[in-house]
Amino acid sequence: MSFILSRRSIILGGTALLAGCDKLAANKSFRETLFTAENFHRWAQRAITNREALAQEYRPDQRSWKFRANGTRNPDSEAYKALWREDFVNWRLKIDGMVSRPLSLSLAQLRQMPAREQITRHDCVEGWSAIGKWRGAPLKPILEAAGLSTNARYLVFHCADIYGGIAPYYESLDMIDALHPQTILAYALNDRPLPVANGAPLRLRVERQLGYKHAKYLMRIEAVSSLAGIYGGRGGFWEDRADYDWYAGI
Amino acid sequence: MARNGDPIVYRHRFATRLWHWVNVICLYVLFTSGLGIFNAHPRLYWGQYGANYDHAWLVLPRWPGWLTLPESYSLAMSRHWHLFTAPIFAFALLLYMLWSVFGGHFRRDLAFRKGELAPSHIWQDIKDHARLKFPTGQAAARYNVLQKGAYNKLLFLLLPVLILTGLAMSPGMDAAWPWLTQIWGGRQSARSIHFIAAWATVAFFLAHIIMVVLAGPLNEVRSMLTGWYRLPRARRNEVEASGENQ
Numbered sequence: 049m050s051f052i053l054s055r056r057s058i059i060l061g062g063t064a065l066l067a068g069c070d071k072l073a074a075n076k077s078f079r080e081t082l083f084t085a086e087n088f089h090r091w092a093q094r095a096i097t098n099r100e101a102l103a104q105e106y107r108p109d110q111r112s113w114k115f116r117a118n119g120t121r122n123p124d125s126e127a128y129k130a131l132w133r134e135d136f137v138n139w140r141l142k143i144d145g146m147v148s149r150p151l152s153l154s155l156a157q158l159r160q161m162p163a164r165e166q167i168t169r170h171d172c173v174e175g176w177s178a179i180g181k182w183r184g185a186p187l188k189p190i191l192e193a194a195g196l197s198t199n200a201r202y203l204v205f206h207c208a209d210i211y212g213g214i215a216p217y218y219e220s221l222d223m224i225d226a227l228h229p230q231t232i233l234a235y236a237l238n239d240r241p242l243p244v245a246n247g248a249p250l251r252l253r254v255e256r257q258l259g260y261k262h263a264k265y266l267m268r269i270e271a272v273s274s275l276a277g278i279y280g281g282r283g284g285f286w287e288d289r290a291d292y293d294w295y296a297g298i
Numbered sequence: 299m300a301r302n303g304d305p306i307v308y309r310h311r312f313a314t315r316l317w318h319w320v321n322v323i324c325l326y327v328l329f330t331s332g333l334g335i336f337n338a339h340p341r342l343y344w345g346q347y348g349a350n351y352d353h354a355w356l357v358l359p360r361w362p363g364w365l366t367l368p369e370s371y372s373l374a375m376s377r378h379w380h381l382f383t384a385p386i387f388a389f390a391l392l393l394y395m396l397w398s399v400f401g402g403h404f405r406r407d408l409a410f411r412k413g414e415l416a417p418s419h420i421w422q423d424i425k426d427h428a429r430l431k432f433p434t435g436q437a438a439a440r441y442n443v444l445q446k447g448a449y450n451k452l453l454f455l456l457l458p459v460l461i462l463t464g465l466a467m468s469p470g471m472d473a474a475w476p477w478l479t480q481i482w483g484g485r486q487s488a489r490s491i492h493f494i495a496a497w498a499t500v501a502f503f504l505a506h507i508i509m510v511v512l513a514g515p516l517n518e519v520r521s522m523l524t525g526w527y528r529l530p531r532a533r534r535n536e537v538e539a540s541g542e543n544q
Contacts, residue, residue, distance in 0.1 A: 067369065069330075097473075103469065171467075173338070297471075
């Protein structure tokens with residue numbers, strides 16, 4: 049007795065199995081079960097490993113010869129163009145929400161703060177990586193200066209770009225990553241002011257997570273106790289729209 | 299179906315059967331969703347970094363929908379499938395490896411016996427496979443040397459490599475355990491090796507299916523479901539040959 053495994057029957061069988069999986073994934077409670085993997089990975093990573101661990105830093109000669117820009121490459125709005133034309137002297141970063149002393153910081157003020165330089169690897173969710181040198185102000189002392197409330201659980205990063213003309217880009221972090229020493233507000237890439245394509249004048253670096261968490265064109269940092277009610281409520285542009293994982297350390 | 303008088307042996311213990319089928323489902327979901335993830339950036343690099351401006355050692359067109367999960371491109375859904383299944387696959391393998399090593403399965407069934415690795419013995423086994431001359435009688439109750447080699451390579455090399463290269467692509471894990479990328483020579487190397495090991499696993503799967511079909515699919519599949527395996531009787535013209543195999 050023998051089975052006939054023709055290419056046709058393999059393709060048909062494979063397609064039927066895949067269609068079955070897609071049908072399962074169309075079921076709401078099945079999807080929710082599938083999506084719990086994010087919580088498992090976040091819990092497992094943080095339970096097993098050191099929460100303070102630093103992402104690997106590289107030597108200058110290990111950098112990518114060209115650092116790829118992704119996502120919005122130019123916000124291109126009248127308001128942004130006006131800021132850009134003036135070299136961002138009138139740009140301000142607002143820090144508000146659950147803080148006792150809301151701040152409004154200029155680029156010059158950020159540059160005067162104690163800085164951190166780090167040569168790190170940027171990993172895109174798509175699969176590619178680029179290594180670059182970042183210089184910026186660590187977030188933790190800024191939050192301390194703003195008097196961050198102990199009830200604040202998340203930081204929401206509001207951006208100047210309307211991604212794809214659809215909605216404002218935004219991202220969020222919990223305090224484990226927000227207060228991490230490598231989490232900086234970067235104003236320079238490879239010893240030059242941050243280019244527009246990479247998020248001028250200021251972008252977030254959160255080195256233990258994937259690229260879409262690294263919000264560009266920062267305008268405002270808002271401390272909140274819950275992500276519900278902010279835009280789509282899932283903590284980020286891609287999380288709201290395309291079911292991306294909020295925890296992107298995976 | 300069993301012929302009267304053929305000896306039936308208990309070949310696969312429950313742990314082996316359970317792991318086998320859990321693994322089948324996991325590898326199916328992981329492979330198809332993995333190709334879906336690959337489609338987001340179908341280029342492979344060696345080293346720490348690699349993006350569009352860098353030299354790729356392999357650039358492929360996107361895999362067609364009948365091979366990917368989900369069928370229509372969705373990086374997020376492919377990742378959900380992949381990351382949900384990966385821990386099940388990894389912990390199932392870990393438990394099965396522990397059970398195999400400490401429960402005697404490895405020593406009894408998978409470890410090479412004295413003389414089995416002699417070139418003449420391996421060569422004989424290769425010739426037997428090429429002639430589709432499979433062991434019969436008591437010789438069929440044990441794995442032959444090529445079979446052991448294939449199972450050991452899968453269990454102790456390919457599948458662990460898939461897990462470790464998969465973990466090496468996680469930026470959170472890399473920060474905690476930098477050796478994860480260092481052992482592969484960088485994250486992009488790990489991604490390339492993940493891809494190669496996935497296709498090597500497919501090659502194992504194809505060879506495995508061909509051997510199952512040639513060796514008697516009903517008896518083989520039944521043994522992996524119930525544990526019981528009918529020892530193939532030596533065919534008349536092979537009686538002498540099977541005598542040599544004892």
